[in-house]
Amino acid sequence: MLSRVANSLYWMSRYIERAENIARIVDVNLQLLLDLRNLDEERLAKHWLPIILTTGDEAQFFALHKKATAQNVTEFLVFQLANPNSITSSICQARENARMVRDQITIELWEELNRLYWFVRTPESRHVWQESPSEFFQQIKSSSLLIIGLSYTTLIRNEGWWFAQAGKYIERADKSSRILDLRYTTLPAKGLPETVSETDALEWSAILRSCSGWDAYKTLHGAEVSPRLVAEFLLLSEDFPRSVRFCVDELNLALRRISGVSEGKFCNDAEKLSGRLVAEM
Amino acid sequence: MATKTKTLPPACMLKGYDPEVFFDEMLTAGGETRPHYHRFHELFQSVTQPDFEHKRQSVDLAFLRQGITFNVYGDAAGAEKIFPFDLLPRIIPAKEWEYLERGLVQRITALNLFLHDLYHEQKILKDGVIPPFYVLSGKHFRREFVNFNVPRDIYIHVCGTDLIRDDKGNYLVLEDNGRCPSGVSYVLENRRTMKRTFPQMFESVGVRPVEDYPRELLRMLQYIAPAGVAYPRVVLLTPGAYNSAYFEHTYLARQMGIEIVEGRDLVMRDSRIFMRTTKGLQPVHVIYRRLDDDFLDPTVFRRDSMLGVPGLVNAYRAGNVSLANSIGTGIADDKVMYYFVPKMIKYYLDQEPIIPNVPTYLANEEADRKYILDNLEKLVVKAANESGGYGMLIGPKATAAEIEEFRKKVIAEPRNYIAQPTISLSRHPTHVADGLFEGRHIDLRPYIIYGEKIIIVPGGLTRVALRKGSLVVNSSQGGGSKDTWVLYGDE
Numbered sequence: 035m036l037s038r039v040a041n042s043l044y045w046m047s048r049y050i051e052r053a054e055n056i057a058r059i060v061d062v063n064l065q066l067l068l069d070l071r072n073l074d075e076e077r078l079a080k081h082w083l084p085i086i087l088t089t090g091d092e093a094q095f096f097a098l099h100k101k102a103t104a105q106n107v108t109e110f111l112v113f114q115l116a117n118p119n120s121i122t123s124s125i126c127q128a129r130e131n132a133r134m135v136r137d138q139i140t141i142e143l144w145e146e147l148n149r150l151y152w153f154v155r156t157p158e159s160r161h162v163w164q165e166s167p168s169e170f171f172q173q174i175k176s177s178s179l180l181i182i183g184l185s186y187t188t189l190i191r192n193e194g195w196w197f198a199q200a201g202k203y204i205e206r207a208d209k210s211s212r213i214l215d216l217r218y219t220t221l222p223a224k225g226l227p228e229t230v231s232e233t234d235a236l237e238w239s240a241i242l243r244s245c246s247g248w249d250a251y252k253t254l255h256g257a258e259v260s261p262r263l264v265a266e267f268l269l270l271s272e273d274f275p276r277s278v279r280f281c282v283d284e285l286n287l288a289l290r291r292i293s294g295v296s297e298g299k300f301c302n303d304a305e306k307l308s309g310r311l312v313a314e315m
Numbered sequence: 316m317a318t319k320t321k322t323l324p325p326a327c328m329l330k331g332y333d334p335e336v337f338f339d340e341m342l343t344a345g346g347e348t349r350p351h352y353h354r355f356h357e358l359f360q361s362v363t364q365p366d367f368e369h370k371r372q373s374v375d376l377a378f379l380r381q382g383i384t385f386n387v388y389g390d391a392a393g394a395e396k397i398f399p400f401d402l403l404p405r406i407i408p409a410k411e412w413e414y415l416e417r418g419l420v421q422r423i424t425a426l427n428l429f430l431h432d433l434y435h436e437q438k439i440l441k442d443g444v445i446p447p448f449y450v451l452s453g454k455h456f457r458r459e460f461v462n463f464n465v466p467r468d469i470y471i472h473v474c475g476t477d478l479i480r481d482d483k484g485n486y487l488v489l490e491d492n493g494r495c496p497s498g499v500s501y502v503l504e505n506r507r508t509m510k511r512t513f514p515q516m517f518e519s520v521g522v523r524p525v526e527d528y529p530r531e532l533l534r535m536l537q538y539i540a541p542a543g544v545a546y547p548r549v550v551l552l553t554p555g556a557y558n559s560a561y562f563e564h565t566y567l568a569r570q571m572g573i574e575i576v577e578g579r580d581l582v583m584r585d586s587r588i589f590m591r592t593t594k595g596l597q598p599v600h601v602i603y604r605r606l607d608d609d610f611l612d613p614t615v616f617r618r619d620s621m622l623g624v625p626g627l628v629n630a631y632r633a634g635n636v637s638l639a640n641s642i643g644t645g646i647a648d649d650k651v652m653y654y655f656v657p658k659m660i661k662y663y664l665d666q667e668p669i670i671p672n673v674p675t676y677l678a679n680e681e682a683d684r685k686y687i688l689d690n691l692e693k694l695v696v697k698a699a700n701e702s703g704g705y706g707m708l709i710g711p712k713a714t715a716a717e718i719e720e721f722r723k724k725v726i727a728e729p730r731n732y733i734a735q736p737t738i739s740l741s742r743h744p745t746h747v748a749d750g751l752f753e754g755r756h757i758d759l760r761p762y763i764i765y766g767e768k769i770i771i772v773p774g775g776l777t778r779v780a781l782r783k784g785s786l787v788v789n790s791s792q793g794g795g796s797k798d799t800w801v802l803y804g805d806e
Contacts, residue, residue: 040593136569145381148380
């Protein structure tokens with residue numbers, strides 16, 4: 035496989051994952067606001083600012099906007115092409131990479147990604163957004179999930195597949211850990227509280243929903259939301275496909291499938307680092 | 316469907332269609348349907364206007380969804396357009412196609428003999444058939460390759476010859492595209508689309524398939540592999556995702572099951588070409604390049620080319636890698652050389668050209684130049700080395716200022732201009748809006764593959780000038796395309 039092709043497959047799948055994750059984060063937070071009361075401007079800023087910090091784009095954000103208002107933040111995260119990590123930018127990047135390797139992916143996968151691209155590139159998406167943001171996110175999420183599903187069911191499991199897997203899981207591990215980081219700042223310096231206020235509970239469950247982990251968490255721990263359990267679940271669960279540990283394991287597997295080197299040994303820096311991550315987890 | 320046809324009068328879709336004074340592909344001057352359109356016309360009558368509109372919209376949407384688009388140069392980033400597609404197919408009866416096939420085989424044979432001669436003994440120049448000046452001043456003549464033997468002695472492996480029909484319906488060759496002709500992916504995709512849209516028509520009309528093209532192309536590429544390579548690796552070299560024909564490049568590579576590479580993926584070592592893969596360097600034996608000579612190798616041609624492979628020409632000369640098309644075929648695309656093709660056919664094959672040229676005047680010849688300058692408002696003037704509908708004057712449609720501009724150009728650089736009478740291209744019923752059909756001018760580009768045998772896929776790309784009255788069919792200038800049906804029979 036051409037190195038350039040491997041590179042494009044990696045980024046294609048990483049950007050798809052990114053678009054879906056950002057869609058979930060913004061969606062969940064918009065819905066969360068509906069449940070919170072007494073929101074003044076300051077509290078709103080407090081709510082939105084961490085989301086920008088989570089995506090790691092605060093410098094970029096403040097270069098474009100003065101204040102972290104709901105409108106600015108959502109515009110920045112959803113539509114703004116000047117933000118290289120916005121949903122629209124991510125989808126454009128994913129498609130651009132797919133275009134470079136059009137011969138390596140299936141028609142089904144390409145058509146869906148292309149459809150999603152034209153959806154965000156045409157005024158239609160703005161209309162949907164203005165009518166109902168959650169409907170908009172639903173479209174982004176289901177299309178991204180369809181693309182991920184199509185890759186599972188149509189792509190041949192060659193080297194390129196494992197590059198795509200590596201891209202997807204590194205992005206997912208990154209996003210899950212950042213989502214968790216959202217509430218980290220609100221925690222006391224040492225030790226985790228066992229009981230939480232109603233508002234906090236809402237926010238912690240929002241975190242779970244941002245990672246599509248609400249149902250899985252409930253199955254394991256019941257409806258009681260405890261920050262310690264949430265953190266453990268999102269970081270260390272072996273079975274939840276969005277936990278950092280799960281993603282790091284998958285990343286490690288993908289890297290080893292690419293190089294053919296067995297567990298415990300490494301032949302390049304990427305493997306060395308991912309092996310260390312697995313050990314630390 | 317059956318109930319709908321009862322409620323609507325038959326033939327409503329093409330009712331009131333007027334072929335006017337032009338040669339119409341579908342209707343005779345008297346308004347009769349030509350025999351080879353009979354069966355199509357019959358079936359088309361059962362399509363109602365809402366049906367048609369629905370089909371048209373779903374086809375456009377499908378093209379966009381599949382990313383069958385071309386990039387528009389000089390437009391904002393991300394500007395992609397679909398190549399407009401007209402649902403009415405252009406139909407060619409078997410006997411007419413058989414004639415075209417003979418003509419095209421004759422022409423490509425002569426062109427290959429000419430290129431071989433030009434890059435070896437140059438007999439045709441020495442015998443005074445073509446004045447040497449025209450060749451030596453040709454922008455695309457590669458004197459570095461004189462006495463170089465190309466694999467299997469084939470120069471033009473893939474050719475897209477543009478054919479037109481005049482007001483009497485006679486076929487004429489408009490130009491030979493012997494460098495990197497594009498458009499064949501539209502031939503294949505248009506057909507796929509038509510099959511999905513009108514499946515019942517294909518059963519009863521009897522249309523020859525075109526799906527074989529990628530296989531024939533691959534076979535040819537394998538045939539020209541360097542001697543002694545048992546399993547040649549064939550790749551397609553693209554200028555990259557921003558090239559206007561990028562869709563076609565990926566499409567063909569996928570259909571052939573070969574790797575699509577960019578210049579930066581290839582590297583020359585010891586006069587051999589390798590591609591950079593995740594498992595190290597892998598040898599490459601045949602390159603189907605969709606890149607002009609100028610950009611192939613910055614160490615030999617244009618130094619500023621970022622698209623090529625340094626050292627490629629070196630490997631090519633050493634015989635370790637084959638190129639399709641060969642380097643130096645551009646001279647045959649020179650519109651001044653076009654003038655001499657009938658003479659080449661006579662000289663090399665001792666035959667009369669089967670499909671004639673459009674009468675052509677060379678601005679560099681004293682008498683012709685005088686005629687051109689006196690008749691600019693009647694003629695089509697073309698720059699010798701431009702394509703895509705650029706660098707062209709259509710006298711009857713030009714403003715006085717445009718004519719004066721070309722007068723200056725022709726006088727300044729007579730070698731680089733030719734002129735032709737304005738041909739009234741044949742027309743074809745074409746959907747213009749809301750179920751209304753009007754005649755639009757069309758041309759035809761069949762694709763010829765020259766490998767072990769010469770193979771022409773039945774049909775080709777029918778391009779249509781969608782603007783009313785326009786004679787320019789290029790996609791960059793508001794052209795669209797139609798599916799081209801070559802019939803098994805004559806009716």
